[in-house]
Amino acid sequence: MIKIAIASGKGGTGKTLVATNIFHTLVKKEIDTVLVDCDAEAPNAVAFFNTNLNRAVEVTQLVPVIDTNACTFCGKCHEYCNYNAIFFLPPMKIINVMEDLCHGCGACSIACKDEAITEKPVSLGVVNLYSNNGKPSLVEARMNIGVMSPVPVIKAAIKQSIDMTGIVILDSPPGTSCPFIQTVASADYVILVTEPTPFGFSDLQQSIETLKKINKPFGVIINRAGIGNNTVRDWLQENNISLLMEIPFKNEIARRYSIGELVSAEDLFFAEQLNTVVENIITQNGNSGH
């Protein structure tokens, strides 16, 4: 089945609005659909649904523990660590692991010839698995506060969705760095959500440049159409980029979203538009995917 990522360079353009309403619309049409909230730093999608938490899967990373009795202070682990996570003062015979900096690559364990390094798991976050109306269909990546990178938790969440059947909707984190790439790399198609403002336009161009580099098919939804100007729409046309849909700026949409209500539950025209967007994506990009 197809995996569709909903992404945007700029934050707050309406990724979650689009992701949650597509999910709701498809479920209502009794189409098997899974929603994965990959915005592990600020996950918000689950709040829009009546859910039951089935399972919380802890995501951990291994960090080294150095046995200073066995350690010969050779410094090999310090040399192997590319993240400066091993603090080493040879004359003082001081060696410490700075867990916050550790990426869990395991290089230090390989480097150590004195069997002085063992590893222990530390928590990075959880992947929450929810049912919506009895069907396991919502996956949430939630990173612990203070953790270095959301990427391991995002990867774990996407992995959980692999065995689930149906259309998979990935709600991506903002930006174009690692967390975004990890999310869109596993998708068959990317919907970029933007707004018709200079900030929205600039971040959209950056996202498109990135998706072109990794050869991902994509299309654009302009949210809050009517504010700002026509630069984004004109630019898309000039560059032959498909404009999938425009969501007008309406106080009613903003109000509903703000209280965790689904616009598509009441606004059937909106729901039908989203459904058409997904149908077209599936027709044009096939059902095979991964």
Next chain:
Amino acid sequence: MEIAVISGKGGTGKSSIAAAFATLNEEVVVADCDVDAANLYLLFNPTHEEEIAYISGNKAIIDYHLCTNCGICESYCRFDAIKFIDKKVFISEISCDGCFLCSRICPEKAITMVQNDRSRMYSGSFRNGKMVYGRLSPGEENSGKLVNLVREKAKEVAKENNLGTIILDGPPGIGCPVISTITGVDKVVIVTEPTISGLHDMQRTIEIVQKFNLPANIIINKYDLNSSMSKQIEEWCDQNEIAIVGQLPFDKLVTEAMIQSKSITEINPDHEMSKNIKAIWNKMLDQKK
């Protein structure tokens, strides 16, 4: 004095508010710490007096003339970056974390590490002083190191030019780049909006800010898009003794200013919104640390 404007949730209006703060002052240093989606330069159109390449990490590359496809590297890689595709070892640039382990253990010395050097930091001048900003190359790790670099440069520029105020426009989220943005600053402003997502993300952001023993100052932006939700945020802040320094309405002026490459306070200084922002800024300055 360093003041950081952050938000948790994206799109709450951080950059527009930071820009307004900056242009209320004669001369300041502005540091755009949202290196993943830098936007302030669009309003300020700064000169580029200095451009510095930033090495964001490394990537492993295989020399297929030397590789025997033994697969040892695959068994050691913990980032699922090395896979066999058509019986050939393949390293995914996307998943590679740059730890060097594969290059160290390869018996054929077939793997070398190359630096990611496409990210940049710029430093220059704009109409209200100096500006420093970073641009992370797409797909690279936003570890907060580039943010640190931007902040160090901003401090250096402030010192050189005798400027007392540094305004930091922060990234969204609660991860490393945010932590790098607020570590050691004097004041933090959290911009939120009256939505459930806005409230949740604000709460997570406050948790971070409190870890640094910094008082959180809240601005509820676009408060009139849902007044009852704004009330709910107010009540939560009251109960948790978090200061709300101001509330701003939803106004077309914000987008209009952006389109004209100006700040809200520049485009219409007498507008209610501008006066409000000025009052918030003064309130922040009057606060005891």
